[in-house]
Amino acid sequence: MGKFEIRKTKSGQxxxxxxxxxGQVILSSETYKTKASCKKGIHSVMNNAAEDKRFDRRTAKNGSPYFNMKARNGQIIGTSEMYSxxxxxxxxxASxxxxAPDATIDDQS
Structure with missing residues (x-):
């Protein structure tokens, strides 16, 4: 089973x-000003993970494929690593x- 890890950035976000x-990271979020907003982002990933249309498949300038996961409002809630x-x-x-739907939350902040 997967897990979400929350951490605090150097800037306090x-x-x-x-x-x-x-243990491999499969999705990373943007930064949030509050922990409550971060948790809302996690729940958005959990709730939207089953919908293929929430995954925006992209290609980086160097040709590497990656994806963004978007919420219902179109806002990016997570970005993948670059793939070969x-x-x-x-x-x-697929991962x-x-x-995501049943992942635990590990608050390391």
Whole structure:
């Protein structure tokens, strides 16, 4: 089972990573001013993970595929790592779909 890890940034804001059961980061959030907002972002990922249309498949300038996960309002709530190929990116999306809905929250802030 996956888990969300909340941590505090050097600037005093909050962000989260969704980690797969093997500990690999599969989605990282933007920064939030408050822990409550960060937790809302986590719940948004949990609630939207099953919908394929929430995953915006992208290609970086260097050609590496990656994806953004968007909330219902279109706002980005998480970004993946850069992948070496589209199969890796699709596996990353599948991992978010599998791990996010039932993931635990580990508050390390």
């Amino acid at each position: 909050f962000k989260f990573d969704l980690k797969a059961s093997n 190929n589209t199969n890796g990116m699709e596996n990353g999306i 978010v779909k599998k791990n």
